[in-house]
Amino acid sequence: MSLQNRLLIVLSLLATLAGCSGEKGGDDTASSGQVVNLYSARHYDSDAQIYDAFTRDTGIRVRRIEAPADQLIARMKAEGAQSPADVLIIADAGSMAIAADAGLLQATPDAGLESRVAANLRDPQDRWYAVSRRARVVAYDAAKVRPEEVATYDQLASPRFRGKLCVRSSDNPYNLSLLSALIERWGADRARAWAKGVVANMARPPQGGDIDQIRAVGAGQCEVAITNSYYYLRIAGSPAAQDKALVGRVLLAWPSLDGRGAHENVSGAGVAAHAPNRANAVRFLNYLLEARAQGIFASATNEFPVVAGTPMPDRVARYAAMPVDPIPVGAYGARQAEAQRLFEEAGWR
């Protein structure tokens, strides 16, 4: 009878799976010297290039799980001391700080790491280090906006752009870290007023991603858009005729926060508190800050390197040295919830 056979197949499959689990578990311990387990909340395809290079150069296999930061943090909490994670990577300094404060990361004081990463771009207790940088800046319609009109973040909230601004929704970590920085610099009241001004300027309800905002500027729906630098640079690096035309019309402005420079965020990496392969993890962390990996961050994802002197494409190099606010980026984590509340009070969906 075919049904019975089918059910038997299920049972045997499940038995096989159970067997696999034992086998793999044994495998892990046996080969623990050659593995580094990565929990990554970076969603960039090109990271695989870095991992492959690491394996080629060191013989250490990179095993990874990718998921949103909050889910990785929750998973690591649930796994507790049994967590297989060696390295946690998140494309947001705030979330990195939250993970560190939740006790999920361990301090890895390392002279090499400390020398390559500026003090404001790493955890004061050395639990995580920035591995790449990005700025949250402004794309503007060159035909309608003069560069000096978008020279500061304040101007984005001014009546000049009433109904002419495009931005994504408030719960995006990039917006949260921007407002966190503003709270840090300005205090809650002024930050709220700024958010209200931006909401009043919105050309449409927040929607889509950063690239959608840039394209909306190109389509004339708005004159300015808040975007992460690498999304603009990705379009700038695209060979498509449509994209070339777009960056011809839409330019990148580099607003300054109180004269200090643009708001900056980072991708951070840290060694997990219960890392079973700690040595490999530290090695991996170091590798991320070596020239090859730094170069891939710049060329493949258009991020800015953390380490000075990294070779990079012209379009990235053009902005990499632009001034940025030297605030300790880890401060965003503690402000994140407050920032979300201010956004909601301001009506920023």
Add this chain to the structure above:
Amino acid sequence: MTALTAAGLSKSYGARVPAVDRAGLELRHGRITCLLGPSGCGKSTLLRLIAGLERPDAGEVRTPDRVLSDAASFTPPEQRDIGLVFQDYALFPHLTVEQNVGFGLNRLGGAERRARVMAQLERVRMADRADAYPQALSGGEQQRVALARALVCEPGVVLLDEPFSGLDGRLKQEVRAAALRTLRESGAAVLVVTHDAEEAMMMADELALMKHGRILQTGSPRDCYLQPVSPEAARLLGDTVELAATIRDGRAETPFGALPAAGSGPGRLVARPEAFRIADSGAPVRVGSVSFAGPFVLAEIEAEGQKAVARVPHALAPSSGDLVHIRLEPAFCTVFPD
């Protein structure tokens, strides 16, 4: 020889009156017992209790050599050596006739099983439809397959739940005759549940009358028909006329005549319609309406304010308004003191 005894079986669903109330039965090898009762009287439940498809709240089911269920133990149905034919036949639609009949023989090897299945199908004259699916069979054919399926395992006890109620008229009679023959050949103790009194009396070696979850009377059909233990039992087996009677001096007196009876005081005479014989002498009665009823005539008769219906041969049929004499036939009458 006793094949199965059920004693004191009770079963209730929820808080309402029990479906089966302290019922008992005895089934014997080679004999057909009919369990007769109106629908809803609990006869199907009693059958399911015996089969083991339901657990009794109280009572005992046993064979001579083992207890099937009592307060301490319960043998699941598959271990009871009992065959059951369901009212809806319950043939498995995904199996052919042959596979249906062979279903209970799965411990046998292929060849032996097939031989036994085909032999049983021969007995119910269904061998030529062995490869058909149940849906392709007529009602009578399905009934025969269901019977074959129950008998092929050669159970010591066979239970049939309203086995002929799904059939009509002529077909019913044919199927019934064939089924009776097969059942008797099998030598099993047979219990047939039915609500059809005529069918029960015709088939049964032993009759059990059931109402409100209780067994009212058991005995041969003849005894049950002619000597009911209560008016209720009498009504189960056919039409009755119930007359108020006065018992005195060893006789029960009614306006339609008197009969020997024990005791004294008021009582009730329960008579079958055929008990009223038109005669040259006897109690004088007035004939009310007369109606044609096939082989005989039904005449309403009245005396001293009491009414009865008499079943009269055509030759003696009175006319409406006639004054005739009635004699009571004692064999068809029973007297119950109040």
Add this chain to the structure above:
Amino acid sequence: MTTAAVPRARPFPRLGGLHLAAILAAVIALAPLLAVVATALGPGADSLTAQTFARYALTSVALAGSVAVGAGVLGALAAWLVVMHRFPGRDLFAWALVLPLAAPAFATAYGYADLFDVAGPVRTGLRAALGFDAPLEMRSLPGAAIVLSLAFYPYVYLTLRAALVNQSVGALEAARSLGRSANGAFWAVTLPMARPAIAAGMALAVMETLADYGASSFLGVQTLTTGVVRAWSVFGSTAEAARLALPLLGAAAVLLLIERLSRANRSADVGPSRWRPLPTQQLKGPGATAAFAFCLALITLGLLLPAGWLAYRGLSVQPDAARLLHGGLNALGLAVVAALFTTALAASIALGARKSRLIARLTSLGYATPGAVMAIGLLAPAGFLWRGLAGAAGGFGVSIALLLLAYAARLMAAALEPVDAGLERVTPSMIGAARMLGQTESGAAWRVELPMATGALVTAALLVFIDVLKELPATVILRPFGFDTLAVMADYYAKDERLADAAWPSLLIVLVSIPAVIWLTRRVGASRPGAALGASQ
């Protein structure tokens, strides 16, 4: 035949293998939901204001309501046209109308959002032609309602079509003989009898809408699920996220009840045992054209247009074929195993928990539970395993096993519904007959009930298969190292705003699902009694 009698103390049903299997299956399906409730009762301040919560809730209600109406009208109209009429292309449409079910709602959303983006081809073209921007924003509540209606109308179409196909010709003929016209008979008899089916289909569409996150968040609509995600990811409070999920669980319970009740009614109106071909009306001229155009438009808007646009976008990039193949094989393998496993559990519940319907109903709640909520619920029980079993957290087998359990919890309803329906064909007396013929309770289940429900089991497995291919949150959070599925890849690319890259895995999901969807819709056509026999063998 043995003489052993089982000793027993109380007149309770013995806990046989079937019951134990059912209990185990129910525990598996309920564990994440119980964990959600437990989490909701746990500590954790509420950071969302009542006003914000109200906005999310109202948006959820508005979206679910519009999708119920949209999917209801589209699906019902399509089913009525296809079953009760003859027009050119009808036989093709009969199964093709289900095809949008093969496309994950998030993929449909990708396609529409991009196609109707302010910088997309449609609005750019219209701007050039009209001189102003046409208000065709898909990233809005109405837009999301349209997209989800187009994605979920097949649920209504399928349930109503099954009901119409199975309707009694007798009742229709009675109505005609009582002086109703063909159309009058439809309004007076067919529609009222089909109402439960429409309600059931709409309930499914609403449950899918409530559980959806990918599509509505991509379209910028902030529902209760957005609140759940915000509470969790921004405020870091799983307790608050779980509390926000409670109304969704409540809604799911109500919807399941609707669905169940309507099914109970539906089985009641199957009357006569004689089945004749349904009387259909030949459409001519404009009527035929309109019917044809409507069905074609539905398939086009539901699948061809968004999928076609995604395909066009996909052509602009060179896909990573090796990764796609790997992700595809992972997804396929996982979906097949999950389908078999979940169906086996559903069968255990259906067979073993016959007397405790409440359990069966509760296990279905996962279906309307948003993925993020499910993820919260999954992590708690998974954590016990991870922390308790050395090496479990990194193990491939354990991760896959957890994923299978997660899918079972999330998709039990999809499997349980058809299995339950299939087992309804088995009468109590058939089970009794099997018992009398020497089978134990489990033996009767194995030899009679399951074989009779074979078709239903395959249907259940295919539904789970399709759903697992699209599943995201559980897969993302529980998967083992280096294990990408098509849905995960699509989500990953979409998050990185690489729609052209996201197109490839999305379209592969559609491609893999289509055969399963076609098989499912064929079964509905074959479900008319008499026709069913061949199919169930």
